[in-house]
Amino acid sequence: MSALLSVERIDARHGLLQAVREVSLEVAEGETLALVGANGAGKTTLLRTIAGAHRPAGGRVVFDGRDVTRMPAHARARLGIALVPEGRRLFPQLTVEENLRVASASRRTGEWNVERVLDVFPLLQPRRRHRAATLSGGEQQAAAIGRALMANPRLLLLDEVSLGLAPVAVEGLYRSLEGLIESGTTIVLVEQDLARAMRVASRVVCMLEGRLVLEGRADDLTRERVTEAYFGLHARSGA
Amino acid sequence: MSWVNAVVHGILLGGFYALLATGLSLMFGVMRIINLAHGSLALVGAYMTFLVVEHLHVSAYVALLPVLPGALIVGYLLQRTVLERSLRAGELVPLLTTFGMLIVIGNLLQYFFSPDVRGLGSGSIGTASWRATSSLTIPWFDVLVLGVAVGVLGGLHILLRHTQLGRELRATAADPDTVELLGVNARAVYARATAIAVATAALAGVFYAMRSNFDPTTGPTQLIYAFEAVVIGGIGSLWGTLVGGIVLGVAQTVGARIDVQYFALAGHVVFLAVLTVRAVVQAGGFRVALRTAG
Numbered sequence: 454m455s456a457l458l459s460v461e462r463i464d465a466r467h468g469l470l471q472a473v474r475e476v477s478l479e480v481a482e483g484e485t486l487a488l489v490g491a492n493g494a495g496k497t498t499l500l501r502t503i504a505g506a507h508r509p510a511g512g513r514v515v516f517d518g519r520d521v522t523r524m525p526a527h528a529r530a531r532l533g534i535a536l537v538p539e540g541r542r543l544f545p546q547l548t549v550e551e552n553l554r555v556a557s558a559s560r561r562t563g564e565w566n567v568e569r570v571l572d573v574f575p576l577l578q579p580r581r582r583h584r585a586a587t588l589s590g591g592e593q594q595a596a597a598i599g600r601a602l603m604a605n606p607r608l609l610l611l612d613e614v615s616l617g618l619a620p621v622a623v624e625g626l627y628r629s630l631e632g633l634i635e636s637g638t639t640i641v642l643v644e645q646d647l648a649r650a651m652r653v654a655s656r657v658v659c660m661l662e663g664r665l666v667l668e669g670r671a672d673d674l675t676r677e678r679v680t681e682a683y684f685g686l687h688a689r690s691g692a
Numbered sequence: 693m694s695w696v697n698a699v700v701h702g703i704l705l706g707g708f709y710a711l712l713a714t715g716l717s718l719m720f721g722v723m724r725i726i727n728l729a730h731g732s733l734a735l736v737g738a739y740m741t742f743l744v745v746e747h748l749h750v751s752a753y754v755a756l757l758p759v760l761p762g763a764l765i766v767g768y769l770l771q772r773t774v775l776e777r778s779l780r781a782g783e784l785v786p787l788l789t790t791f792g793m794l795i796v797i798g799n800l801l802q803y804f805f806s807p808d809v810r811g812l813g814s815g816s817i818g819t820a821s822w823r824a825t826s827s828l829t830i831p832w833f834d835v836l837v838l839g840v841a842v843g844v845l846g847g848l849h850i851l852l853r854h855t856q857l858g859r860e861l862r863a864t865a866a867d868p869d870t871v872e873l874l875g876v877n878a879r880a881v882y883a884r885a886t887a888i889a890v891a892t893a894a895l896a897g898v899f900y901a902m903r904s905n906f907d908p909t910t911g912p913t914q915l916i917y918a919f920e921a922v923v924i925g926g927i928g929s930l931w932g933t934l935v936g937g938i939v940l941g942v943a944q945t946v947g948a949r950i951d952v953q954y955f956a957l958a959g960h961v962v963f964l965a966v967l968t969v970r971a972v973v974q975a976g977g978f979r980v981a982l983r984t985a986g
């Protein structure tokens with residue numbers, strides 16, 4: 454099985470702060486990878502580096518056999534990398550439908566269009582012509598994911614999509630995500646809720662202070678092992 | 693000139709100011725660039741039209757056919773080469789860059805066209821007018837300009853609301869980083885916005901040159917009027933620009949009705965009054981002021 458995405462020894466900085474240190478990982482086509490770790494572990498920066506929103510200080514990003522490290526974000530989106538950014542980042546003055554249609558700029562055709570997104574996220578149907586600013590948190594998140602899907606991505610990067618949502622909304626969201634996973638979309642998701650992450654993902658990687666500290670199939674890992682890696686207990690006991 | 697006449701002429705003049713201000717408003721709305729060279733670019737449009745008229749012996753209206761597409765290209769290249777770099781350097785840098793362009797364009801026009809005063813013929817419509825009553829005459833040329841202004845604003849409205857480019861423009865104005873994640877080349881969108889802005893500036897410049905004489909120093913004066921129209925109408929709002937232009941135009945003609953010297957002054961006073969009221973309201977001081985007064 455060849456990798457759809459491979460990240461090779463990526464270093465990423467925010468000024469003097471090194472957020473990601475020599476991270477390498479591979480994602481196979483059709484796989485769902487959960488990226489877990491404490492706040493500030495570098496998960497968001499890693500996703501943004503893969504999407505092209507953050508320029509790495511070193512290393513390579515290879516997508517579908519092509520080195521995309523120097524490629525701007527919009528060109529990567531046109532190749533099929535879509536990021537649902539942290540905090541949703543909808544365009545508040547545009548309607549839900551207009552938000553979705555902006556992603557037509559990716560010029561990628563496929564099964565996803567406005568009607569299909571509204572089918573998968575029925576809560577958006579009545580809100581279609583409302584401004585994004587008027588949506589509830591759950592509706593906004595659904596719109597943000599739908600907008601990324603409009604680009605018919607081969608790789609979908611989800612950054613903390615359940616953050617700030619009511620439990621009911623999170624349930625609904627994950628039911629829709631499971632549908633996506635079953636349909637074979639390749640997904641990398643950052644999730645704070647460990648149990649949920651391990652349930653939906655086929656593989657889990659854990660980051661700590663910018664490094665990858667644990668990687669394994671979701672079935673093989675226990676919650677305890679991930680928790681240890683998450684808080685760095687694992688590294689400390691090894692030292 | 694009666695009062696009614698003054699108001700009607702002010703409204704018509706407002707159409708010209710709105711047309712002149714459209715590009716300024718668009719560039720600020722999309723990129724937060726205050727283009728100080730806007731009036732100068734309008735003047736370049738007038739001079740280019742003048743060249744075409746001189747060499748091809750066509751009317752100024754026909755000369756617009758090559759000049760407007762040329763202005764689109766100039767605007768696109770201007771953004772990709774100069775303004776894009778300025779924007780990356782920080783918020784205030786485009787202000788300096790466009791101020792520099794204002795000086796350079798003024799000097800280049802002096803160099804190539806001499807400081808002589810020029811004019812563009814406006815054809816038979818330029819002098820024709822309709823005598824509505826004994827005290828009210830409506831010049832057809834001014835009606836044409838107002839019509840073109842409304843047409844341009846309406847066209848832009850449709851573009852922004854109902855086309856993919858329009859959605860991309862509005863989304864990029866809101867969040868240039870996020871549109872990139874959706875496959876939108878934000879820099880190319882910016883360049884298209886500037887292209888449209890420069891083309892509308894050139895169009896306004898040509899109308900200006902048809903209604904009065906122009907020379908290489910006219911640009912900055914026109915910039916001030918355009919700027920006032922944008923601020924009065926609400927920055928970044930298209931239809932507000934039309935309202936702003938009309939308010940400015942009416943202020944000027946009514947001012948001139950009181951005394952001819954008050955033409956420009958009345959416009960500036962209204963501009964300052966709007967600016968002051970808005971600043972006070974925004975600071976919430978208006979309610980405070982009312983409360984203390986009560």
